[in-house]
Amino acid sequence: MINDYEVVIGLEVHAELNTSSKIYCSCKNSFGQDPNTAVCPVCMGLPGALPVLNESVVDFGAKMGLALNCHINKLSRQDRKNYFYPDLPKAYQISQADIPLCENGWIDVPVCGGVKRVGINRIHIEEDAGKLLHDDIYDGSLIDLNRCGVPLIEIVTEPDMRSSAEAKAFLDTIKMTLQYLGISDCKMQEGSIRCDVNVSVRRRGDTAYGTRCEMKNVNSFSGAVRSIEYEARRQIELIASGGTVEQETRRWNDAKGESIVMRTKENAQDYRYFPEPDLLCIKIDENRLNDIRESLPELPAEKILRYRQNYGFSDEESLLIAENMEWADLLDKCVIELGSDPKSICSRILSDIAKYQNATGKTINETGLTPERLSGLIKLIREGVISNTAGSRVLEVILEKGGEPEEITKQLGLVQNSDIDSLEKLVSQVISENEKSAADYRSGKKNALGYIVGQCMKRSGGCANPRIVRQLVEKHLECI
Amino acid sequence: MKLYQKNAYELCRMLREKKVSSEEICRDVIERINSHESRINSYISVSNDIIAQARAVDKALAEGKAASPLTGIPIAVKDNISTKGMKTTCASKMLEGYIPPYDATVISKLRAAGAVITGKTNMDEFAMGSSTEKSYFGRTCNPHEPLCSAGGSSGGSAAAVACGEATAALGSDTGGSVRQPASFCGVVGLKPTYGSISRYGLIAFASSLEQVGVIGRCTADTAMLYSHVCGSDRRDATSVRRSYPDFLSCISCDIKGVRIGVPEEYFGECVSSDVRKAAESAIDCYRKMGAQIKTISLPLVKYAVNTYYIISSAEASSNLARYDGVRYGYRARNCRSLDEMYFRTRSEGFGSEVKRRIMLGTFVLSAGYYEDYYKKALYSREMIRREMINAFNECDVMITPTYPTAAFRLGEKDSLSMYSGDVFTVSANISGLPAMSVPCGYTEERLPIGMQLMGRPFSELLLFNMGYAFEKFTAGSFMGGALI
Structure with a gap:
């Protein structure tokens, strides 16, 4: 039954910008201050206080607009959105209604094996509200206006x-884009990205959209996925049982995994938008736009496609590297500037480096690793100077203390031994000490070979050339 | 002559020549306040540190510290202008105990200039009204005739200056709220060009229309006070970046060749014969002084009152939404839900006129009515503005009556007739133009009559010259308020 229907999803993503001060006053824009300390008459909405626009918010907004291929309005307007709520001290939010900063864009989102183009209706700038905290001691609600x-x-x-997976991929791409542009901290747990989800369903093949419902209070991307799946199922079941979907706003409860009605169409809020008389129009000229355009880095969606198409990375590898700006930067420097093999770099990052970072909690910057050192190490491995295994040990030392790969290799005595005569001696000695394994091999248990090779490598302290050792072990076992 | 009767520029000279101290001036003013407040009720609160302020000024002067012309001069401030540490109520129960933690930009400027702030003056609640009867703290009476209104909404400021309870005052003018009370009380009141005085700290009623205004007993005092409070402010995005002269030192009586436009629509049937006669004789004076007089026409002005009430109410409905009982000001007791708290706080905290305007404003912004009312009003505002600006191709300044009548009796007018009285003043707010009311005559009952001078944006100096020239030409016959 579910397959008879198509799910249609639209998203509204709110992202906090990491400008140094707030949007309409000079208060510091920082998370985690004591309640009601990062405030002034303007952001507290005291009588008589007036907003003055922080122009870097416009730059940040336009940057995102350009990254999402939007038209940037040279003249846009700020409007008041009027509603009562205790976390909104002016009882209106300054936002943008008719003429937003950015309109009519798109982004190609990498989804399993391909790309999905998602249209961007608009991007506008606005101010955040405060936070309500329920306090059990006083059995009341407290307000922290720092976020205003x-x-x-x-x-x-x-x-x-058309699916929760596409929505998730879109959200991931938006998050990465914000990070690449350096305009948002994207800390989900601090609420710096939030989204509202619009879902409707229709019979496959229908061209008209079904009636949509909007889900509020979706605080994580995984919550977005769950709320979409819940809502799609609810609507399909409703239609299948002969009912009709009513346009409504619903509140998502992530803990319970369900949504409940907040407002129906009849009691929809009328925000009475009108032009903010305390502020002038926002003007942005071509020169300023060009400067912003030139400052744009390669965007994550483009990067992922390049990794897939040019380097042959899997979807997962491409995403994992691109999601981590330090990794992507390291990889690109090694590959593009230093000519290293992309796959070798990628696998080192996703194995040894990731493991080290997980264990220590360090960023790449905090380790001794540089693109030059990583490229140098890969070169040593490629040229057979050291083995893969020894490479891991050298890399660990570099991460921990820094230093050049050649020197560390020498210091640790890890230069690979490819000398046939000495390896011959090693192999015959190991075989003589492991008669049982040798016998096993000769009686057909071929995996005993691996054990003996392993013992040889161990005895050599990882320095023996494993390719040559394997050949010699095979030769010795066959001969006798 | 008592010190409270003297003009600011005279007091300034006496202070410089050390013929008087600020403390002596202020003691005289306090005495005047004490003897007249029970009858006039100009103030909602009188500063309890007037003498301390004056002594600090005298000390600074004695030490030879730099003084401005305002140093030591007693200035009253309308109670919708935020004063740090001093109650600022907007004449509303809603803000009865509200003490702002910051100074409005104009207050910072007054303090920096060494002015003595005498107190916070009465007004119509949230500046909504033209009679200062709609104050939670009682009405203000006209010092010329206590049975009459002092006008509004800056009635307290105008009455205080007229009565000698302050030498000059700040008011605010959203649709005539400085000019009309100035005309009722026989003092000079300026509503300057929109964007020339910072609104930061002025508690908003209708943001796109209002400006802080200045009131003095003569044009020179008004110019002097204006010089000290005007100027661009980075805290107010609508303030205009430009430099301003010292108006007092630039002021002159030379108005020869100035083209005066007399809009015929402002002399219609609604104008009382006293007012018409006074305005016409003032125009005649200007003719004799060498100005050119020409009749002009402003046909769109008849839409100004309607346009004004739609836009001002719309903005008010949003500006006053913050008074919800959550953070400061009045909160209804024993509420069982958030909605009940909002509902009862606002029902109990606001007076009827304020509620009327909030409802009107909410209505005109509502889905389904926005296009018919608010949007149309924006359109007509732009048409009126263009007509006004274009009219200044034919003339340099316009003269009209400030108000169709002299001061009306307290309790005489209902809301609607009060609204229609704003007919001559609202165009300047709609268009952002400077306009000043100057006393130009008396009725048979000896009530003052004011004429309105309107000019191009930032032509305040011309308005001052016009007022000053008229005062000289008429030998100050209509000046001085009600100081006897």
Whole structure:
């Protein structure tokens, strides 16, 4: 039954921008201060206080707009969105209604094996509200206004996604893009990215959209996936049992894995938007746009496609590397500037380096690793100077203390031994000490070979050339 | 002559020549406040540190510290302008105990200039009204005739200056709230060009229309006070970046060749014969001084009042939404839910006129009505603005009556007739133009009459010259408020 229907998804993503001060006052824009300390008359909405736009918010917004191929309005307007809530001290939010900063864009989102183009309806700038905290001791609600006036962008997509997986891929790509542009900290647990999810369903083949429901309070990407799946199932079951979907706003409860009705169409809120009289129009000219355009880095979606197409990485490898800006930077420097083999670099990053970072919690920057050292190490392995295994040991030393791969290799005595005569001696000695394994091999248990090779490598301290050792072991066992 | 009767520029000279101290001036003003407040009610709160402020100024002067013309001069401030540490109520129960933690930019400027702030003056609640009857703290009476209104909404500021309870005052003008009370009380009141005085700290009623205004007993005092509070402010995005002269030292009586436009629409049937006669004789004075007089026409002005009430109410409905009982100000007791707290706080905390405007404003912004009301009003605002600006191709300044009548009796007017009285003043707010009311005559009952001078954006100096020239030409016959 579910397969008879198509799910249609649109997203509204709110991202907090990491400008140094707030959007309409000079208060510091920083998370984690004591409640109600990062505030002033402006962001507290005290009578008589007036907003003054922080122009870097416009730059950040336009940057995202350009990254998502939007048209940037040279003249855009700020409007008041009026509603009562205790976390909103002016009882209106300064946002953008009719003329947003950015419109009509798109982004190619990497999804399993291909790309999905998602249309961007608009991106506008606005201010965040405060936070309500329920306090059990006083059995009341407390308000922290520190977040008031933190700058946000809201990215509104077209209803272009058709599955929760596509929505997840879109959200991942948006998060990466924000990070690449350096305009948001993207800390989900601090609420710096939030999204509202719009879902409708229709019979496969239908061209008209079904009635949509909007889900609020979706605080994580995995929550977005669960809420989409829940809502799609709810709507399909409703239709299949002869009901109709009503347009409504629903509140997602992630703990319970269900949503409940907040507002129906009849009691939809009227925000009474009107132009903010305390602020002038936002002007942005071609020169400023060009400067922003030139500052754009290669974007993660492009990077992922390049990794897939040019380097032959898997979807997973491409995403894992691209998601981590330090890794992507390291890989690109090694490959593009130093000519290393992309796959070797990728596998070192995803194995030894990832393991070390997990264990120590360090960023690449905090280790002794540089692109030159990683490339140098890969070169030593490729040229057979050291073995793969020895390479891991050298890399660990570099990560921990720094230093040049050649020197560390020498210091640790890890230069690979490819000398036939000495290896011959080693092999015959190991075989003589492991008669049982040798006998096993000759009686057909071929995997005993690996054991003997392993013992040889161990005896050599990892320095023996494993290719030659294997050949010699085979020769000795066959001969006798 | 008592010190409270003297103009600011005279007091300034006396202070410089050390003929008087600020403390002596202020003691005189305090005495005047004590003897007249029970009858006039200009103030919501009188500063308890007037003498301390004055002594600090005298000390600084004695030490030879730099003084400005305002140093030591007693200035009253309308109670919708934020004063750090001093109650700022907007004449509303909603803000009865509210003490701002910061100074409005104009207050910082006054303090920096060494002015003595005498107190916070009465007004219509949230500046919504033209009579200062809509104050939670009682109405203000006209010092010329206590049975009459002092006008509004800056009625307290105008009455205080007219009565000698302050030498000059700050008000605010959203649709005539400085000019009309100035005209009722026989003092000079300027609503300057939009963007020339910072609104930071002025508690908002209708942001796109209002400006802080200045009130003095003569044009020179008004110019002097304006010089000290105007100027661009990085805290107000709508303030205009430009430099301003010292208006007092630039002021002159030379108005020869100035083209004065007399808009015929401002002399219609609604104008009382006293007011018409006074305005016409003022125009005649200017003719004799060498100005050119020409009749002009502003046909769109008849839409100004409607346009004004839609836009101002819309902005007010949003500006006043923050008074919800959550953080400061009045909160209804014993509420069982958030909605009940909002509902009862706002029902109990606001007076009827404020509630009327909030409802009107909410209505015109609502889905389904926005296009018919608010959007149309924005359009007509732009049409009126263009008509006004274009009219200044034919003339340099316009003269009209400030208000169709002299001060009306307290309790005489209902809301609607009060609204229609704003007909001559709102165009300047809609268009952002500077306009000043200057006393130009009396009725048979000896109530003051004011004329309005309107100019191009930033033509305040011309308005001052016009007022100053008229005062000289008429030998100050209409000046001085009600100081006897």
